Amino acid sequence: MTTRTEVTSGAFAWRRIHSLMGLWLIIYLLEHLIVNSQATLWLGDDGIGFVRLVNTLESLPYLQVIEIVFIGIPFVLHGYWGVKRIFTSKSNSGSSNGSKPSLKYGRNRAYSWQRITSWILLIGVIGHVAQMRFLMAPKEVRTDSEIRYVVTVKNDPGLESVAKRLNVVLETQGDDVIAKAKSPGKAFLMMVRDTFKSPMWCAAYTIFVLAAAFHAFNGFWTSLITWGVLLSYRSQKAFLPICWMGIALLAFLGLAAIWGSYWINLRN
Ligand code: HEM
16 A cells, blocks of 8 residues: 555655756757857858768767667656656736636746647657658668768759758659758758758747746756745746747757758858
């Protein structure tokens, strides 16, 4: 039989694991968005910073193990307990006919948005990984003398000149174009450019990035309460602008990567 103390300490431990994994995911998110923003931020350099960083990451030994241990498992642990928390908590900032509270204060709204953004992140991350890590990701093709990283893209007026500058070979196959690059970084850049030339994908990823930015730094604020760092009302209030700056920074990096990798930096 489970005693009350066991239930409580289990929940306590899970709460801490959830919080630690959330904090770890913020660090990963920052790293990920810094790398991606390099596809855009140094205008006119053809995303060479992105290519260099992706090549470095792709050259790490045991990359798949690293991805599972440092990204997959923290995400699953945080997401598992997050979903459980959502089903056992009640937001109280929505509209009401008087049968439940309807508190329109900033922190009550943030509590609700933390939960709404959880769903966007859960669906968004699964979709993003399926799309960019598996379905569209470059395939490694080895011949006796060379290795090429191959992606399938759609033709557009600027494709040829961008491919020429990046030293990527193009081969037309029906409606598609097969891009063959000498490094994984360049192949990933071609894939990112191809995705974000669609305004629909830009819009979907905009919602995803804004949700992630809010969830991460609003979560950072609540985590400082979880760990007893922000206890007084004054300290909690004083720290809010810092979290908004964190949200703005993540949003800027993410939106730069989405809207800049084709529409600003690599269109022609
Ligand atoms: C980019 C991915 C994510 C990051 C960076 C992240 C980060 C965080 C952080 C730092 C916290 C604060 C923890 C605390 O208060 O101690 C948090 C809270 C939370 N997260 Fe996430 N999270 C992510 C994805 C998810 C997903 C996919 C879900 C569930 C579907 C989720 C559900 C929650 C919930 C429900 C809370 C609020 C817990 C509470 O108020 O007690 N998160 N998140």
